[in-house]
Amino acid sequence: MNKIQLIIALVVAAFSLLSYFGSSSVNPITGEKQHIGGMSQKDEVAMGLQSAPQMAAQMGGLTQDARARQLVAAVGAKVVAQSVAAKSGYPFKFHTLADPRTVNAFALPGGQVFITMALLSRLETEGQLAGVLGHEVGHVLARHSAERIAKDQLTQGLTGAFAMGAGSMDAAQVARVVGQMTMLSYGRDDELEADALGLRLMAEAGYDPRALIKVMQILERASGGSRQPEFASSHPSPANRVQKINEALARAFPNGIPAGLTP
Ligand SMILES: [Zn+2]
Numbered sequence: 001m002n003k004i005q006l007i008i009a010l011v012v013a014a015f016s017l018l019s020y021f022g023s024s025s026v027n028p029i030t031g032e033k034q035h036i037g038g039m040s041q042k043d044e045v046a047m048g049l050q051s052a053p054q055m056a057a058q059m060g061g062l063t064q065d066a067r068a069r070q071l072v073a074a075v076g077a078k079v080v081a082q083s084v085a086a087k088s089g090y091p092f093k094f095h096t097l098a099d100p101r102t103v104n105a106f107a108l109p110g111g112q113v114f115i116t117m118a119l120l121s122r123l124e125t126e127g128q129l130a131g132v133l134g135h136e137v138g139h140v141l142a143r144h145s146a147e148r149i150a151k152d153q154l155t156q157g158l159t160g161a162f163a164m165g166a167g168s169m170d171a172a173q174v175a176r177v178v179g180q181m182t183m184l185s186y187g188r189d190d191e192l193e194a195d196a197l198g199l200r201l202m203a204e205a206g207y208d209p210r211a212l213i214k215v216m217q218i219l220e221r222a223s224g225g226s227r228q229p230e231f232a233s234s235h236p237s238p239a240n241r242v243q244k245i246n247e248a249l250a251r252a253f254p255n256g257i258p259a260g261l262t263p
Contacts, residue, residue, distance in 0.1 A: 029084060029141045030193065036146045041089055041110070044146050048110030055108065056095060063098040063117050072096045072115055075126055076133045083204035085137050092140070094133060096120065103222040107136040109145040122218050127211030127263045130202045135212070138197030144190045195241060196248040208261035209249060216242045 024035050056062050063069060076094030080086055090111035097116045105115040113136045115129075123129050139145065186194070199209040216238040223238070249257065 027141075027143060029088065029197070032142075034143060034147055036143060036150045039109075039146050039150060044143070045091060045110035047149075048108035048112040051108055052093075052095065052112040055112075055114070056097065059097050059102075059114070059116075060099045061097070063096045065096070065098075065117070068117065068120055069096045071126075072120065072129065072133070075129045076113060076137075079130050079134050079137060079201050079205045079207075082206065083201040085141060085201060088141055090140055092137060103219070105132050105136055107139045107145065109140070109143070109149065111137075111140050113137065113140070119222075122222060123215070124218075125211060125214075125263050127202065127207040127261070128215050128218070130205060130207040130262075131198060131209070131212035131215045134198035134201040134205075134207075135194045136198075137201055138194035139186070139190070141197055142190070142193050144186055144194065148186070191241070192244050192248075195245055196252075199245065199248055199252060203252070203258070203261065206262055208257065208263050209252075210257065211263055213242050213245055216245070 024033050026033050072094045076092065080092045085092065092111040092113065095112065095114045097114055099116040100118050100121070102116050103119045103122065105113070105119055107113045113133060115132060115136075119132065120129070123132070195212065199212060202209045202212065220238040
C-alpha cells in the first residue's frame with residue numbers, strides 16, 4: 001500500500017466509523033437503540049425486493065405446489081394483518097421454496113420471508129407455521145438484518161455505499177451482501193428477541209403461541225446434520241429456546257394463555 005492508498009483507506013475507514021456510530025435510531029417496536037448505518041426503512045425494502053428473485057433462484061427456486069404457496073401466503077398475511085406488523089410500513093411477502101431437504105426459513109431485510117418445503121412439510125398445524133413466519137417477521141421488525149449489514153459494511157469500510165442508498169450498488173452486489181448475511185445465523189439475543197416478537201404476533205393473529213414450542217421440538221429432531229441454517233440456528237439450541245419461550249409466554253400472558261386460539 002502506498003501513501004496515497006493509505007490516506008484513502010483511512011478516510012474511508014473514518015467515514016465508515018462516523019456513519020456507523022454517528023447514526024442511531026430507536027426501533028419503535030422493540031424500543032431499542034440501533035446502529036443501522038443510515039439505512040432507512042425504504043433502503044431495506046428496496047434491498048429485500050431487489051434480492052428476493054435471486055435469492056429464490058440461488059436456493060433452487062419457488063415450489064410449484066400451489067396449495068403450499070397459498071397456505072404460506074395466507075397464514076403469513078394473517079400473522080401480519082392482525083398485529084403490530086401491519087402498522088410497521090414493511091410490505092411483507094411470504095415465499096415457499098421448493099427445496100425438499102434443507103429445513104429452513106429466513107427473512108430478507110424489508111419484509112421478504114422464505115420457508116422451504118422441507119420445513120413446511122414437517123409442520124403439523126397452522127399455528128406452527130404461524131410460529132415460524134412470526135419469528136421471521138420478528139427479525140424484520142427488529143431490523144436484525146439491517147443491523148448485521150450495517151456492521152458488515154462497517155467492517156468492510158463500505159458504509160458509504162449504503163449511506164447513499166441501496167440503489168448505488170448493483171443488483172448482484174446487493175444480492176451477494178444480503179445472501180452472505182442470510183446464510184449466517186444471527187446472534188443468540190436476536191433469535192430470542194425474534195422468538196418473543198413471534199409469540200406476540202401469533203397470539204395477536206389468533207394462534208396459540210405454544211405452537212412455537214412444538215416447532216422447536218420439530219427442529220431438534222430435524223437437526224443433526226452439519227448445516228446450521230437461519231431458523232435452526234444452534235445459538236441458542238432449540239432446548240434452550242423452549243425454556244426462553246416459556247419465560248416469554250409467562251411474561252406476555254401473566255394470567256395464562258387465552259382460550260380458543262388456533263393450535
Ligand atoms: Zn431467527
